[in-house]
Amino acid sequence: MKKPNVILFGIDSLRRDYMSSYGYHRLTTPHMDKIAREGVLFEKHFSPSIPTTPAYASMLTGMDCFGTDVVALRHEGPLGDHVHTLAEVLGDNGYNTTCVGFTGNPSSRGFDRYLDYEAWVADETGRCPKAENLNAVAIPELKRLAAEEEPFFLFLRHMDPHSPYLPPRPFERMFYDGNEKDPENKSMEPVYNFKPHADFFKSWIPEGVTDEKYVSAQYEGAIAYMDACIQNIFATVEALGIEEETLIVITSDHGETLYEHDCYFDHHGMYDNCLTVPLILKFPGKLPKGKRYSDVSLIQDIMPTILELIGIETNILFNGRNLVQLIKGEEIPPVTEFYITECTWMRKHGWRTPEWKLIQALEPDFHFKPEIELYNLIEDPNENNNVAQQESHTVAMLQKRMKDYIAKREEQTGRTNPMFTNTNYHGQGDGPIKTSEEAYEKLYLGSITSARAIQAKEKQDVK
Template sequence: MKKTNVIVFGIDSLRRDFMSGYGYHHLTTPHMDKIASEGVLFENHFSPSIPTTPAYASMLTGMDCFGTDVVALRHEGPMGNHVKTLAEVLGENGYNTTCVGFSNNPSSRGFQNYLDYEAWMPDESGRCPKAENLNDVAIPELKRLNDEDEPFFLFLRHMDPHSPYLPPRPFERIFYDGNEKDPSNHTMESVYNFKPHADFFKSWIPEGVTDKNYVEAQYEGAIAYMDACIQNIFATVEDLGIEEETLIVLTSDHGETLYEHDCYFDHHGMYDNCLVVPLIMKFPGKLPEGKRITDTTVIQDVMPTILEVMGIQTDTNYNGRSLLHFVNGNELPQVSEFYITECTWMRKHGWRTPEWKLIQALEPDFHFKPEIELYNLVKDPEENHNVAEREPEVVALLQKRMEDYIARREAETGRINPMYTNTNYHGLGTGPMKSSQEAYDHLYLGSITNARRLQSK
């Protein structure tokens, strides 16, 4: 009998609060919801290090950002050889490994095969069928892997919730029935006036769109479209007769900002809309059905959990924990607070507790936000009211907790906090920004083509 196969859906930019299985008011993810009903859903799962590269690094190594030494989107140099990726560990244990949609990135190191698909550029209809493009390469590869004698690890990086949001018809309007070009609607003016990203937005948002709800509906539609296409993969697993021997993992690298906090249609910033991600696991006969875990979990827990479910042991001390203890009804030490970082278009770090969120800039940002932000997550869960000036004692307390944690992790790893050393995160070679105006004038995204090129690096 074969060892356990594993398929990981590492969906880019998927907010858990936009999934119907997590309580969203629109039916966006019925097929993934069904998988959750047949497995385990983690209700409070977080990705502490934004954006893509550090998040996947933690997901696929079981380490935090100190363990991976990766914090920036445009990470310079390889990810350290002091850590092994999930692909490397499984490869050493006789697995065939394939990665779809995530080549040329240090966080996806160690796969035997890399397959790419078009996930950025629209077709002649002006839309991009990202998930169907993925299926076109992933499903034949799934069948090929199944035909081999060895077990397999298939990693799928879906890009539909990542801007540009370009779901094909009819998904672009299943959650919107308004007039997206209403001249009396001015909600898109601030988007088009944000110089660093305005040209990127105009390269994929249809000309004349004035309603921000239309663009948000594209995000919803992209999720629903992707969910429908993912069902095709679930059906293939069923048709191949390998449901009972295949672990399914559905998760994301980070969330997305739509119209919140002036960080339009992107995922920079450390507000909870970027930190909240789904985690769903299904393995018939090995994991319970319909179980929901309310304890806080973090992205570096994914790899240790997968390895324990699969019965594979290593001599690595992971920063993450196997979540099987929760699944089996046992207790684990609670995650009551954690370090958060963001190194995309801004360089910031902070500290999150169940009640408070501290955000501290390491250099001026292009949104002209204050150096210190403090939010009461109980009274202000949407993080709209910065109370740093009113609560200096809380700021000082959280700063001390954060600084003590940084010092401890630096001592444990023997390396400087990567947030302090990644000053060229923007790729301009100019070092830290001296002012918000400098950042605003020089950090420019451009078109879809340029965004794809930046992502590929």
């Protein structure tokens, strides 16, 4: 009997709290909402290690950052042979595998085919129809895969919520009806004055924009536009008659900061706006309809859950959990607290519990933030009030929990915590940043093309 197909939507930079299925006050994701109503939704899904490279590594291996040994956006070298990617496991089990929009990343290792599309540079209209560009290559590939005798795994990396936010008309004004060039509005001044990223922002934000709400509305519009285009893929699945035999997974690598915490329109900073991502699964006959789960789940749970749902057994000792047990009402070890890491433009780690968030810098950052931040997530869910000085005993308690966890995982893996060894995460090649002033001057992001180059590598690097 033919095994089920898998379509995994790895939507880059999608905050779950901006999806209408997760309660957002605007109807941004009606088509993905329908998938949620036809399947299961995890309300508290987290990506503990940001940004893109470590997050996808966990998603596509079932391992945490100690298991993958990957924590940095600019990871040096290939993914280690000690881990197996989802594409490799499925390929070994007779699957045809295709990756769209993720060529060159370490964790994209093992696919049969790699297809790319334009997801950065605007067209002659000044907009970039990212999701339509993806559909142009993904839908013919979906039809090709469906026509084969073997089951398939199709991985789709959508980039619409990733800056630059360039949704085509009418989506660019779908959620905005103001005057984006109002000279009295000064909200974009700190964005344009942030030297490390100012030129990047100016390379895609229309000249003269003064209202940050306009830029944030581009993010909302990009999500809504992408959702409309994703419906094309759902319609193709239905038309091909493979809906009943196809597992659909919708998730993201990390969230987005937008205008919050001075980390403008990016995804650095270990605040919950970057750690909270969606997880929606639909598999007719194998998963219930319209069920929502409030238990905490982590990005490394995705691979073992997929393998369980499609009936593939391995001897891999995943760090992630099989969420099918939770769906069936069986006992599953709960996640009550977890280690968080970031190597984007700042090198920090921390510890998150239901009540507290500890963020500890391993070197100075270009926002001149304090070395230690502590937030009470119950009283201050938006993480705006750093209480580290008032709650020194809580800081010490969380630091000990984090230190003990690191020691345990180092002993289990036989490797040093990669957060301590990835000192060239910034790509400057000269070791840790010593001062915030140095970080502010060195960590420069230029135009759209230079931002794209950070993530782009030659295809042969992942083979």
